Amino acid sequence: MAASSRAQVLDLYRAMLRESKHFSAYNYRTYTVRRIRDAFRENKNVKDPVEIQALVNKAKRDLGIIRRQNPFSSPRRRQTCFSSL
Numbered sequence: 001m002a003a004s005s006r007a008q009v010l011d012l013y014r015a016m017l018r019e020s021k022h023f024s025a026y027n028y029r030t031y032t033v034r035r036i037r038d039a040f041r042e043n044k045n046v047k048d049p050v051e052i053q054a055l056v057n058k059a060k061r062d063l064g065i066i067r068r069q070n071p072f073s074s075p076r077r078r079q080t081c082f083s084s085l
Contacts, residue, residue: 005052012059013040019066032066 016036023029043055 009056012056012063016059016063016066019063019070022070
């Protein structure tokens with residue numbers, strides 16, 4: 001894996017873990033963290049650049065889903081959620 005690709009994957013992994021730790025429900029939070037770790041471990045030996053890019057794209061979509069499920073996970077989103085009140 002190229003250095004830039006590795007850095008991109010690590011950044012994505014950290015972002016997914018960071019966002020998932022903001023879920024208030026303990027069971028959902030632990031499931032999400034465990035699932036992220038398992039998925040990245042499962043695919044850590046992938047060498048094909050096309051497959052790596054496909055996995056990165058899927059992880060980006062999943063990160064978007066995590067962010068949409070938890071609108072209070074970052075201060076920026078908190079401001080937009082309460083700005084209409």
